[in-house]
Amino acid sequence: MIPTNWLMRLFRRRSIEAEMHEELEFHRDARIAHLVAQGATRAEAERRARLEFGAAGHYQEECRAALGYRLLDELRSDVRYTVRGLRKSPGFFAASITILALAIGANSVLFTLFNSFVVKPLAVPGAERHFDLNGRNSEARRISSWTVPEMRLLASGASAQVESLYSYSTFQVLMVKPVQRQVLVSTVSADYFQVLGANARLGRTFGIKEDRLPLVVLSDSGWRKLFGGDPNVIGQSVRVLSTAFTIAGVMAPEFTGTEPAVPEFWTPTGSFPLLRLREPGSPVSRFDVSGFLRPGVSLSQAQSALLSVASHLDRPEEERVTALELQPRPSLFPRNEDVSTASGLVFAAFLIVLLIACANLANLHLARAASRTHEIAMRLSLGASRWRIIRQLLTESACIGILGALAAIALAAFGIRQVQDYLFSSMMGIGIALLPVTLDWRVFSYTAALGLIAGIAFGLLPAIEATAPSLTASTKREGRMRPRRLRGLLIGGQIAASLVLLILAGVLVRNIRQLDSVATGYNLDNVLDLKVDQLSPGLIDRLSRLDSIASLSAVSRVPLYGRLDLHGAMVDGKSTSVAFNQVDQRYFETLAVPVMEGRGFTRNEAETRARVTVISSATARKLWPGVTSAVGKSVELTADPGDEGGTAGRYEVIGVVPNLVSGWLFEGADPTAVYLPASAGARGVSSIMVRVNGNPVAAAAALRTACAESTQTPVGCEPASLRQVASLQRFPFQAAAAVAGVLGLLALLLTGVGLYGVVNYAVMQRRKEFGIHVALGASPRQVMTRTVAEAGRYVSGGLLAGLPICLVLSKLAASSVFAVKTFDPWAYTSVPVLLMLISLLACLGPARRAARLDPMRSLRED
Template identity: 30%
Template sequence: MNDLRFAFRQLVKNPGFTAVAVLTLALGIGANTTAFSWIQTVLLRSVPGVAESDRLVVIAPRHVSGNLIDTMSYPDLKDLAAHQELFAGVVASQYAPVSLTMGSETEWTWAQAVTANFFDLLGVRPALGRAFLPEEESAPGGHPVVVLSHAFWQRRFSGDSNIIGRTLTLNRHAFTIVGVAAPGFRGTMGGLAFDLWAPIMMRQQLLPGGWDPDIFQARNNRWLHTIGRLAPGVSVGQARTAVETLARQWDQEYPATDRDLRFALVPMWKSPWGAPGVLLPVLSVMFAVTCLVLLIVAANIANLLLVRAMQREREIAVRLAVGASRGRVIRQLLTESVLLAVLGAAAGVPCAAWLMDLTRGMFPVVFLPVVLDPHLDVRALVFMLLAALGVGLLFGLAPAWQSARSNLCLALKEGRGAAGGRHRLRSSLVAAEIALALLLLIGAGLCLQSFRQARRVNPGFDPAGVLLANIRLGVHGYSDQEGKLFYRKLLERLRPLPGAEAVGLGDYVPLGPEGGSSTRVSPEGYVPQANEYMSLPFNIVSPGYFDTLRIPLLEGRDFTARDDASAPGAIIINEIAARRFWPGQSALGRRIKIFGNREMNVVGVAKAAKVRWLNEPASGFFYLPLEQFYSPNMNVHLRTAANPLALADTVRREVRGLDPAVQPAITLPMTEVTDFSVLTYRVAASVLTVLGATALLLALVGIYGVMAFVVNQRTPEIGIRMALGAAKADVLQLVLGQGARLALTGVAAGLVCALALTRLLSSVLVGVNAVDPLTFGGASLLLGAVALLACYLPARRAAKVDPMEALRHE
């Protein structure tokens, strides 16, 4: 306690030093805590409210070639669940937006259709009522029951305990409320919060429409996100090996549907779905970078403490001379360092809160129930305290050790002979700061170039000037024929609108966050190689879609109104599929079988366009006409030369003109949706730029501090040199030369580290080499210029030294 009181008095006696150190620490610890909070929110607690989530694994089918399929068919799910030696149980789900009607009000909310064992296997106990029963997974559409999330129950029903047994109207179907989930539980998709859960057999009522009526029998219809709980004593590796063996058995048993099918088993925090699948690379980079910033902060504070140790050298020597042990002195100095770090952590609390607010604003608006809300909870505060203790010991140990080893005779005489070791340590710390700062600057430069390149990547279509309006007719009870008629009339209403240049409908928005569908194809005359992946993604579109998105047709024609149910099957493939299946030949008139044995005629070849990600390799894709493959949920794409949002109200009015009950679920410019595809690059560039600039500033302060102290220590020597005839230019050259050697050492070390480590950024880079010479050279020159500036200020002061004044003090 005496050490603590003395440490506090020492910090109070030096308010300038204390303020600089505390603010620097607040920045470093605050940034580190922000990164930790994001990692905790997205990865470590991706499924809050679930018991023993570390025993859960995502089971994602993949092709033997490595292509991830993500989802599983219902028959495969049941076969997998039968292997109880591997899994204590397996659950599956599919999410969907649903129309909720309460009285005269209708709103969109999000639900998951889940297997009956969903809550029991996840260990989520109902706060009210019950979970689902096994018999509620016995027949499609047979049990319209629903469990509410605790948050939804509180928000919409004010926590009414008599809610059990009441009816909710979802998509015009009556569902009985049977339970309320435990507080905190939001579902099994990281970063998404669902309000409702219904039995999987109610899938058609939650997500009406679609082209496969045998969804529970078709082994090739993969639509379920699947999670398994490992059986006691079974590791992830053991389960992965056993499931791979099982997949090979299915390869033989079901060659028509499961040939070359394998499974990826990963922990929940590495899930390919939801926020973890999108943010894992950038959060890994963010945490690593903030740790580097914290190391730079520690080096800076260590340098400040070394300077203070020089000023307190006589005090410490006296204490040692009168009997204090070196251990006692080290303990006292470390107490001061740790107290300083704790004060920095306290100041870092508002800094971290501000940084969290800032980073939340980086994410675009999407039509998904996204809940990404990192905050300073108990775990974050504990992390902050541990980080403070760790960094306090880190930056305090070297100065404390140096002080306790000082030469008593020299120190008591106030000599300068003991300064050599400390000067070397200070120089080493500054060189390390420069190296780390250069590493961050190079990373920031690479990510900025990557983001710029990502924005320049031609996605194969033009989203600028396009308004999107998402319409979901399935929830309004439209039959297939009624839905087709509605969309035909809607296009007729929208095409002549003032300002509308082109209009088309598409089931899937390219580069959007919701993904798309794919199916196995059998092209005419094409013999697949062994283990070749024969599934292609597709989109269902209307006439005018290609003109609206400005996707060129390289051969053939667009879909027309004549491509209806009575006409031969029409399909448009992209150029990649055409070259793959019929190299050197025209694809027009060729036949492709899809969805088993549905034969289609190629009527056009479109230029390739990006589907999911900007950095995805070029791959095959095809388009189907809406009149032949009806989808109840479509996106209006309307091109205009004006601001797209200026036509949003007009589009809503035209939709209501056809049916007052139908409202677009969301209306926004297409660029806001496609911005999702550059999310990783934008966040990485933003984070590294801010932290790189911070590192540059800290390096500037560190170099300036060391050189200023060097000049102060060498003032008598400089006075003698000038008295003997040295010019001011000679003094400038002397100090700048010393600083330049320090900077060159740090830059050389930083370049070596960058060459070894920037390859780890490959997951957040597109169109940029991880060892880009322009970035390496530019960052080195920038840091070198800053280092020379930091050296010039003390050097200029040294050149103005009055020789007589300096010698008098000596």
């Protein structure tokens, strides 16, 4: 920090210097008066006083230096010198600022996102004491959900260490009124708003005794989207699934909850069974739990107190809590190891672009500094210290860094809007609204710090080289080898860094293309997932009679909604596990999947849940390797803990179907898939899958109309094609590839521009050398070849250094990035070729300029 007394001296500089001048005049006048009193004449006394005191300016300069004014004067002088340089070489400085603005702007956009979700505190009182509660069982399996009575026991048992706890669960449901669409809902404990210190903008929040009432509190965004900001919304109803909820209040805009996604509304935890259509006898509802420490209490103290209560909770043995983890969450995202690792890798990728820009600018400024050898040598010979000149050159580069940071702020403001529109549009399309991301003082500080550090980083090496004795005291030819080598190393580093980013982008793009080419085994466009609020056999029969419906099936898990559940199994006395799905007799017909061997289910088998099964061909090969036909074989599903669907038992294989993709696209076809018969209304069978004829959009509209025009209670339904579901799975890869692609292209642009500038400066510096070559008989083609070959050596060195780095990173990523192909021969061959071509194009212009130099004119130049 800057000392306060120095700031006071700075603001009082004029008065201090005036006092200094008065004091010097006082002492000199006193000496003159003393000499006159001793008998000297006035003129003689003034002469002797001047000789005794010496130059007043010298003492004033010493005082200014002691007070810190000299450094400020020199800094101001250096800034003025930099401004004059800007005017003399506007193109050079504009290029430097643009290069830096692009690199810093990209980092500022990233930090803006990081700041909004990880750094910025939650807008609730005591955010620094906020934590998430998680447990572990005896097998170290994570326990992240708790019942409401458990939460209350924990809160009361650790009340001395924990100020409060609250429970919540956020998920999507189908809203029927006032609009029919998927909405994000958060069920929270009744004291949720009181704990977070939030007040309603309109109406009220729900109280502790209203936990089981069908009430909702709208968020500000939900109020505007669903009701257009109607001020008379209090008391109106919102119908979700088959239940009408009364609107109790609307929250203020500044309150968005404690999660990145803003729900349309909050409901009490007692409404959870109504929203999830829980059947009688279903497992008790569990929720995530967070809370606040009491002031002055550490996490370890609260953890010990909570563990003493949690270890005695009445839970099944496999869910008994043996350890607790209190994870600090002062912001929207927790600050844990996973978040730190992921953000560290992303920041490293963005900082590589900044390093490329710094290497670029160091090269340009190194070439410019070499051209100023005479100027710097003259200043040294006139008495300037080497440190003084280095400081002046660093001031110049720091000013460029600050100007680049200012331009980066403007780019970041524009870029963050584009990022939100691109990355968040898919989330908005499925009814999820993320918090708006804005620039604040943290972003400005981070950007300014990056600009200043980058300015010093790229300016330090040129400043040291420009003032080196070998460059100032030697002839022109003696001082050029070292800068040329340094420029070559910097070019090689840029090429290596660009290679890493471009290969990363290429690998991700190739992964997306592979996702698009995955053979799912069914048509993604004409198969729809139909979300309904009330599933019944009558609804299925009614919808199946529509002309636009080719087939309709009730299932427990629609394809592409995550992996199938695993079930323990015994086959020929050997224990194994298989993935299973419960489907009715029309499942394979709806997917248009043929039965390869045997047959499918009958309606009676589905309604009675007969002990028969259809398996995939991969399952047949795994369970009975080498067997020609698996039809007639049997597999026994063991009774796993928590098996409440009655699926355990011995099943006879009646059919074999092709391998399908039921879970994640990037994992490909299911390694195992066992299909069990079930019908609509059976426990666990709550989804409908539809294959439509003709236009899927028209068929979806017909389905909505048929549900709404039911002769009984209107049913809400929302169809979504499996193509849309696949697009959601593709979205994370697409976003990562887009970011990597932008970084790669930015690195390629910076490298190309920098290489052009460096080669161009090198040609201008070596005019006499090229003139000598031409005078001795070298042809223009030979001069071009020599120029391009020299740059090509540096580029080749960078490629040779970058490829092993990419291979090592691929090896590391292969062990940590699940189911993503990290090595792609196409990317590893095409990217180096692309870099070589870009480098060649960047060198051709300066090389042609070198070939056209007039030898006589070059030889005459000093």
